[in-house]
Amino acid sequence: MSATNGPQHPGADAVGEHNTAEQRGLTEWLPRWLASVQPSIAVIGDVMLDGWWSGSIERLCREAPAPVVEIQERRFAPGGAANTAMNLAALGAKVGLAGLAGRDEAADELLRQLREAGVDTTGVVQLPGARTTTKTRITSSGQVLLRLDDVQRELPEEALSALAVVIPQVLRDREAVVVCDYGAGALRGAAREKLLDGLRARPEILAVVDAHQPSAWAELQPDLATPNAREAADMLGLKLDPRSDRAAVMVAHRDALLQAAGADAVVVTLDREGTVLLPRSGDFHRTWARPVQEKQASGAGDTFVAALTLARTASLPLTTCMDLAQAAADIAVHRPGTSVCSTADLSHHLGSFTDSTVDADELLTHITRHRAEGRQIVLTNGCFDVLHRGHTRYLNQAKQLGDVLVVALNSDDSVHRLKGPGRPINTIRDRAAVVAALSCVDYVTVFGTATPIPLIQKIRPEIYAKGGDYSPEMLAETSVVEGYGGRVAILDYVPEQSTTAVVERIRTSKNAQNEENIAAHSPSRAATPPSRSG
Known part of the structure; x- marks a missing residue:
């Protein structure tokens, strides 16, 4: 059609x-x-x-063993x-x-x-x-x-x-x-x-x-x-x-x-x-x-x-x-x-x-219950500053590795240290709300350490997932995960569009809009009669 x-x-x-x-x-x-x-x-x-x-049931009917x-x-x-x-x-x-x-x-x-x-x-x-x-x-x-x-x-x-x-x-x-x-x-x-x-x-x-x-x-x-x-x-x-x-x-x-x-x-x-x-x-x-x-x-x-x-x-x-x-x-x-x-x-x-994050102790309580039910825990982490299709595809793949997906987000200070001035674009509250709203995500937590290793040691996920721009050998987390019998999974690399490119497009768009607004309200622009040619 x-x-x-x-x-x-x-x-x-x-x-x-x-x-x-x-x-x-x-x-x-x-x-x-x-x-x-x-x-x-x-x-x-x-x-x-x-x-x-x-309605309510108080008795069986006389004709058959059926509730009235x-x-x-x-x-x-x-x-x-x-x-x-x-x-x-x-x-x-x-x-x-x-x-x-x-x-x-x-x-x-x-x-x-x-x-x-x-x-x-x-x-x-x-x-x-x-x-x-x-x-x-x-x-x-x-x-x-x-x-x-x-x-x-x-x-x-x-x-x-x-x-x-x-x-x-x-x-x-x-x-x-x-x-x-x-x-x-x-x-x-x-x-x-x-x-x-x-x-x-x-x-x-x-x-x-x-x-x-x-x-x-x-x-x-x-x-x-x-x-x-x-x-x-x-x-x-x-x-x-x-x-x-x-x-x-x-x-x-x-x-x-x-x-x-x-x-x-x-x-x-x-x-x-x-x-x-x-x-x-x-x-x-x-x-x-x-x-x-x-x-x-x-x-x-x-x-x-x-x-x-x-x-x-x-x-x-x-x-x-x-x-x-x-x-x-x-x-x-x-x-x-x-x-x-x-x-x-x-x-x-x-x-x-909007208020969707859980701290490490509360997360551990949930994880312990899920694990007792025989469910496998998948953990992944990242900044997820400006969410794009590459991110959502990656998280969708991560969910399919197990039963419960936990996403650990870098704190605002951590993102600033990693990405430099002007980042994050969105606060942790906004980033967590968007990630938590995805149906593939079960829990969102926040970490401020250089790596998620302390969190990994606390909840011990069966599977630790990272994107295809990494290899297990590149990750400091690999030895920790494998040390307690877990598995590191490297997902497909998804070069759909980088966060940096999206941020640059937003900034360019905003700058162009600001220039247009200034021009529209300037005296010279206001004095110019509209064109009759088109």
Whole structure:
């Protein structure tokens, strides 16, 4: 469909790069961009209503050894494609939704909530005599006991034809479309053909396929396909071993997955294990979830897809889109029921990493607990003054060496001694906040010594990782790590862009801007009449 970088917006790349370089980043920039641009996105597919009924259990029923749940609360929320639309609207997009529903109480509740959220529902076709798909979960004391699915899978052809009529209207003037095909039957026959025709006619639209069978949409050649691990395995004809490293399996089958999905990139969601990005070119990228023990959350995958789509519409790099989407999904999964993540939620979450460092003693407490759970500790260190893609790729690789990644940052005084006058550009508080916000990073600590050897001796990581511009022989830390049985790992050298080059670009840009401001306010400039030549 669209070019790899997605739809372009004036200044999106420049502003994003500038703010990322100065470490204020997306926390400040994204809400402003959404408010000013309001990207227009279509969601087309299987809409449904999620019900969450909770109550207490005091006895078993007489007819069978089954609990009697006395319902005390009924909550409803848009589900499926409707949940994706709700998340996009909460994140600041202008959303048009197309799908099929009945003329029943479930549809009334579904449409009411969608409209209140600002979703355009003119593309939701209501069918007399049809049932709105509902999925009702019965819970007690925080535990889901049962889910009741009411799905009308055999939809009449006239219903699909009616949906086909509204699809071109919903696609009009959109910058992106999310195809939500969950097997409920809305995207078949005439509706499917009209959607395919509409997207072929608009190749500039960013196309994202979120489907139980992504291969069914391969002819669309979408920009992104977002199967979960089971759906990806089904595409490959594989049976996943529950004990296997699912991310590694997906990476090993990248070419086959891309061919089966027909996509420029496949993003496989791994539930509690995060996600893995498999692009046609370039390295794969991982994110790591911050899971919860309770299983009363639903729809975090819809939140992930919504945030991923929106970030890509903003022309952000795919790796950045992935980390943002993971953060949004983490927010949703920590809330009960079917929930959404708003722009304010996301900004608050990213901003919450401001005070994110732990001291060596607290870190040791956490490490001791993780080690007792059989988890391997990876430690790396550096200044990370102006974070760039080389850094994030390096940290992503480091995480994959073990289970828990600790990043030790040089203190401000230490950076000044190492890098000279004018450094660091960003204080330790800002540097720590940005690094801690990456999903691959578990803990951030600070050291002020010449080397991290005292910290290494204290926490004794199983793996000590450094970048490829070093060798084990160059590192004073090597003898210490190997002395207690640890391993030094040298990661790929990533010459994406040096911090020094980024800093020089920022300074040059600031100097040019200052000169322009001075010129604009000087008397000679003010006295010069505007040119009429152009």
